[in-house]
Structures are given as structure tokens and as C-alpha cells.
Amino acid sequence: MVATQQIGTPVVDAQHLVAGYLPGINILNDCSLTAYPGELIGIIGPNGAGKSTLLKALFGLVPVRSGTVSLNGDDITNSKANRLVQAGVGFVPQTNNVFPSLTIQENLQMGLFLRPKKLTERLDAIYDLFPVLSQRRGQRAGGLSGGERQSVAMARALMMEPSVLLLDEPSAGLSPVRQDETFIRTRRINRTGVTVIMVEQNARRCLQICDRGYVLDQGRNSYTGTGRELADDPKVIELYLGTLAQDVEQLTDTELPA
Numbered sequence: 001m002v003a004t005q006q007i008g009t010p011v012v013d014a015q016h017l018v019a020g021y022l023p024g025i026n027i028l029n030d031c032s033l034t035a036y037p038g039e040l041i042g043i044i045g046p047n048g049a050g051k052s053t054l055l056k057a058l059f060g061l062v063p064v065r066s067g068t069v070s071l072n073g074d075d076i077t078n079s080k081a082n083r084l085v086q087a088g089v090g091f092v093p094q095t096n097n098v099f100p101s102l103t104i105q106e107n108l109q110m111g112l113f114l115r116p117k118k119l120t121e122r123l124d125a126i127y128d129l130f131p132v133l134s135q136r137r138g139q140r141a142g143g144l145s146g147g148e149r150q151s152v153a154m155a156r157a158l159m160m161e162p163s164v165l166l167l168d169e170p171s172a173g174l175s176p177v178r179q180d181e182t183f184i185r186t187r188r189i190n191r192t193g194v195t196v197i198m199v200e201q202n203a204r205r206c207l208q209i210c211d212r213g214y215v216l217d218q219g220r221n222s223y224t225g226t227g228r229e230l231a232d233d234p235k236v237i238e239l240y241l242g243t244l245a246q247d248v249e250q251l252t253d254t255e256l257p258a
Contacts, residue, residue: 014033026065040210093153093168102140147182204241
């Protein structure tokens with residue numbers, strides 16, 4: 001994997017975040033993250049580490065009590081989600097991420113309600129990236145499998161041409177085959193120029209495709225580095241990868257086809 005050059009202004013720069021859902025209870029405790037243009041960032045760690053909370057704090061869904069979040073140099077701390085979507089941030093939640101009563105195409109249209117004049121142009125681009133959705137555009141999303149729903153959710157988030165895509169556990173609940181398809185699709189999206197910040201429980205696959213990774217524990221940064229560096233770090237393997245250690249040591253870029 002070609003290393004991303006960290007030059008210029010970060011797309012996303014979150015510094016010293018303290019955040020939580022309930023007053024007086026912090027999930028994030030001095031947590032920081034930086035993503036540069038074109039990077040694929042992976043966030044891993046044990047359950048309850050604050051991974052999804054970090055993503056939601058970036059997207060304004062969890063109140064940030066201290067610290068800052070910037071987008072292309074502009075302060076977006078605690079901005080509302082609709083403002084962030086207009087500014088170029090897409091967010092795909094782990095669950096309840098499609099409108100089940102609507103067709104695939106209607107779901108995609110909902111992703112572009114702020115720019116309806118570009119609908120035809122964006123549908124053509126999305127169907128080129130997700131050809132299976134084009135073939136089934138009239139099917140209701142409620143009848144799709146988990147992997148297919150994940151594709152619809154990603155595609156809808158891409159309708160607004162975001163510069164940053166936030167993915168919360170995109171492989172959760174999927175079969176191994178569908179998980180691989182999701183990771184391949186994520187990397188392809190990233191290679192179109194979209195900066196991706198992805199929270200993942202499947203640490204091995206996440207480290208395999210990401211440019212850089214963050215390991216969170218108890219709401220703090222425990223380790224950071226390239227995907228390869230983290231995969232090879234004995235402490236990360238011992239504490240967070242467990243029995244996957246042997247698989248991690250054998251990682252190659254060819255395991256996940258482009």
C-alpha cells in the first residue's frame with residue numbers, strides 16, 4: 001500500500017476531545033485524531049473504548065465538552081449534522097441506516113435532498129460505483145440483506161460528494177464473504193479521492209486496508225501508526241488482536257483484491 005503523504009491542511013483534525021452522552025459521564029477523555037486528504041483511517045480497540053462515540057462526536061451527534069474538531073481548517077465543533085453534510089461530511093451509522101419502506105433509488109434520492117438538481121448526474125456516478133444497485137433500483141430496501149443495505153447506506157452518503165466519509169462498523173453482522181466485499185468497496189471509495197474514517201471491530205481487516213490506524217482504550221489514544229506498524233506491534237497484538245496475531249503477521253496487500 002502506498003503511504004499517504006501528510007502534506008498541507010488536514011481534512012479532519014480533532015484535538016483533545018472530551019465527550020459523552022450523559023452529563024458528567026465522559027466516554028472520550030483527551031482523544032485526538034487527524035486525517036489528511038485521501039487517507040483511509042482505521043479506528044480499532046476493545047468494546048467500550050469509545051470508537052463509535054468518537055465518530056459521532058466528529059459528526060455532531062455526541063456533545064463535545066472540550067477540545068476542537070476542524071474540517072479543512074474550519075472549526076466545526078458541535079456543528080449540526082445537516083451543516084456537516086452540506087460542508088462535505090458523510091456519515092453511515094451501524095444500524096437503521098436505510099429507509100426500509102423506500103426503494104433503493106428513493107433511498108439514494110433522500111441522500112441528495114439538499115441538491116436535487118444534481119440527481120441524474122449523481123445517480124449515474126453512484127450506479128457506476130455500485131452496479132448491483134442499478135440493477136435493483138426499484139426494490140424496497142426493507143427486503144435487502146445486511147450487506148446490500150450497507151451498500152445502499154454507503155451509496156446514499158456518497159450522493160452529496162463528500163470529501164470525508166465516516167463509517168461506523170461497516171462489516172458488523174455480515175458473513176465473512178460480505179465483510180470482504182465491504183472492505184474492498186471501502187477501499188475503492190477511498191481511491192476515488194474520498195477521505196475515509198472507519199470504526200471497525202474486525203481489526204485484522206481494518207489494519208490491512210487503512211493507511212493509518214488509531215487504537216483507542218478507555219476513550220484515549222493508546223497507539224497510532226500505519227496499518228502495518230500497528231499490525232506488527234507486539235503490544236498491539238498482545239492487547240488488542242489476541243488470537244489473530246498469526247494472521248496479522250501474514251498480512252499482504254494482495255489478500256484484499258483492488
